[in-house]
Amino acid sequence: MQHIIDRFISYVTIDSQSDPESETTPSTKKQWDIARKLAKDLESIGMEEVSLDNKGYIMATLASNCEEAIPVIGFISHYDTSPDFSGKDVKPRVIPEYDGKDIVLHEKDSILLSPSYFEELSQYKGQTLIVTDGTTLLGADDKAGITEIITAMEFLIRNPEIKHGKIRVGFTPDEEIGRGAHHFDVEKFGADWAYTVDGSQIGELEYENFNAASAHITASGKSVHPGYAKGKMVNAISLINRLIAQLPEKEVPEHTEGREGFFHIHKLSGSIEQAELEMIIRDHDLESFEKRKALLKELVASLNLENEACFSIEVKDQYFNMKEKITPVFHIVEIAKEAMESVGVTPIIKPIRGGTDGSQLSYMGLPCPNIFAGGHNFHGKYEYLPVQSMMKAVDVIVKICEITRNKKLQPHERN
Numbered sequence: 387m388q389h390i391i392d393r394f395i396s397y398v399t400i401d402s403q404s405d406p407e408s409e410t411t412p413s414t415k416k417q418w419d420i421a422r423k424l425a426k427d428l429e430s431i432g433m434e435e436v437s438l439d440n441k442g443y444i445m446a447t448l449a450s451n452c453e454e455a456i457p458v459i460g461f462i463s464h465y466d467t468s469p470d471f472s473g474k475d476v477k478p479r480v481i482p483e484y485d486g487k488d489i490v491l492h493e494k495d496s497i498l499l500s501p502s503y504f505e506e507l508s509q510y511k512g513q514t515l516i517v518t519d520g521t522t523l524l525g526a527d528d529k530a531g532i533t534e535i536i537t538a539m540e541f542l543i544r545n546p547e548i549k550h551g552k553i554r555v556g557f558t559p560d561e562e563i564g565r566g567a568h569h570f571d572v573e574k575f576g577a578d579w580a581y582t583v584d585g586s587q588i589g590e591l592e593y594e595n596f597n598a599a600s601a602h603i604t605a606s607g608k609s610v611h612p613g614y615a616k617g618k619m620v621n622a623i624s625l626i627n628r629l630i631a632q633l634p635e636k637e638v639p640e641h642t643e644g645r646e647g648f649f650h651i652h653k654l655s656g657s658i659e660q661a662e663l664e665m666i667i668r669d670h671d672l673e674s675f676e677k678r679k680a681l682l683k684e685l686v687a688s689l690n691l692e693n694e695a696c697f698s699i700e701v702k703d704q705y706f707n708m709k710e711k712i713t714p715v716f717h718i719v720e721i722a723k724e725a726m727e728s729v730g731v732t733p734i735i736k737p738i739r740g741g742t743d744g745s746q747l748s749y750m751g752l753p754c755p756n757i758f759a760g761g762h763n764f765h766g767k768y769e770y771l772p773v774q775s776m777m778k779a780v781d782v783i784v785k786i787c788e789i790t791r792n793k794k795l796q797p798h799e800r801n
């Protein structure tokens with residue numbers, strides 16, 4: 387256990403926060419620090435074809451150790467941490483045999499990690515937890531995934547009696563700012579399918595995410611002295627208000643869950659002359675996603691008829707539900723499920739109410755469900771990681787390699 391803890395700590399103590407304002411890749415220079423270390427670590431455990439390209443993408447190979455032709459599979463995670471909370475000077479603390487009570491993260495500021503607020507904590511009673519000192523995030527998202535993949539590869543290298551096909555490993559920068567897949571060379575990676583190891587609690591297995599679009603709506607008005615405005619003034623703020631009033635009231639984030647889609651207005655600004663609205667549209671179902679976008683355009687068109695073309699609208703697709711790409715190769719989900727069950731982990735399959743790098747990669751030709759990395763409360767000071775979950779993730783990765791070989795699947799089933 388100490389080995390995996392040490393490896394994890396060696397990664398989270400390197401600051402690798404990404405920055406959405408930057409236009410370079412990686413978005414921050416400091417991400418190179420961990421990228422270089424990871425490339426070196428992959429080499430030192432005996433991985434082959436280790437490459438670190440000029441955008442910070444790392445790839446490596448574990449060669450097949452059996453005769454037959456087996457699909458090439460991959461494991462992917464990201465080494466940047468969220469810009470939402472500081473990742474500088476992370477001081478992880480290991481709590482052996484967690485007693486199920488409140489954990490004092492920061493004495494002076496009375497910052498508590500408490501099972502009465504974070505109920506999932508209770509299920510880890512008796513296990514070893516890694517927590518923060520209350521001033522930074524932990525970085526288990528996704529350095530837990532990285533630690534697990536490297537540890538699983540090391541285990542396979544040291545136990546050659548476990549037969550497997552060619553395995554590819556990919557580590558990316560900038561996932562937290564939505565760009566982790568942008569420069570991922572799917573062809574160079576050369577896998578038939580892959581798994582992102584970037585989920586939260588033990589058992590998570592995800593292959594559905596939102597279809598996503600953004601909409602930018604502008605209303606143009608006419609400013610006239612309010613005392614003499616009758617029949618002349620057009621108030622852009624009122625126009626935008628009328629549009630908002632016509633949207634389905636209950637189809638918003640605060641009233642939806644599971645597979646229910648929504649419209650979400652996240653920015654509103656304006657004056658009499660001009661008002662602007664920024665919105666996102668989300669839906670798991672492709673047909674109702676298209677209907678939502680059409681509804682918005684129809685509303686704008688009908689308001690334009692009444693108000694002499696005062697509105698303009700721009701709708702942009704952002705990403706799509708990977709389920710479309712996973713369903714035709716559903717055995718890749720079955721393999722992950724079987725791997726979890728065979729090491730005593732109950733799969734928790736649920737739709738992601740967001741997007742993942744895996745969804746982008748799936749549309750780039752690399753079907754890519756997501757499996758758990760084990761941490762909780764990502765992107766903040768309450769982030770924690772049960773070490774036993776991390777060890778189970780290692781077992782699951784090893785099992786996926788083993789089961790893929792035993793299934794006797796033909797390679798290149800990629801479509």
Ligand SMILES: [Zn+2]
Pocket residue numbers: 464527528561584
């Ligand atoms: Zn992540």
